[in-house]
Amino acid sequence: MARWYRNLDPSALAQELDAARRVGVAAVEVPSAAFDWLAAEGERMIYVVAGDRLLVSKRHVMGEDISHAVLADGGHVQAAGEFEVVEFGDVKVVTSLNNMSGHYRPGRESLDVAMEAFEERGLRVLAGGVEQYDWHTP
Template identity: 50%
Template sequence: MSPPYYNRLHSRLPQEQEAVHRARVVPFGIPSEAFDALAAAGVRMVFVVLAGSGLVAAPRRQRGEHISHAVLADGGPVLAAGEFEVEFDGATMFISAINNMSGHFQPPADSLEVAQEAFGAAGIHVRPDAVTPYDFRAP
């Protein structure tokens, strides 16, 4: 399967957008001040790579609400999607954990290469041991 990947749960988008509103979450681009603040706080985040529009992220959960990848993509298709965590080595930020877990888009493991390229283009190195692919076809 090659990109783009489409939201398999599109009927849920209105409820998911309402959850994001209740949680007072505004998805942000990377790099951004909002991203830097959450990264510094050690918050686990979700991301999508949009065709031509870059890297968008948000906290995984906030105020008891689950933030979906579909909301980050505004219901549109993605080139990659998943979860990630950031750590610091002094002043240097790097991705310490990243996966392709997105029930909405179910991107294959090789989409993580696209994600690594997008983070790299944003100036954030992904450690080789940080990548944990998920196979949605596995039982």
């Protein structure tokens, strides 16, 4: 069973949710037509895995930084980080995946959870593009 990570900055959540609403950002479920649209733009995105849900968003929208906590509505997650996806016809390939989330600071095992979540939804994950962020390095 995967470990759950809590939001380490809950005091910022109300302000972060308000900022996301102002710029029209909502968590996007994978797979969905909204995700297909985001993927086609080719920008770096953020993700969270919470239970059976994989939720994503752009990282920056109209000058606002979107946090992982916004995607999870402040709740606990099993994985969080950033990713990039490239489309080759009908195939979507995750070319870059990490566990960079200051709100959750997920461990190495969260990358396994994330890879599985993307692959279960039909995306291929390039193993060479998976990068662990070490939260213990100063």
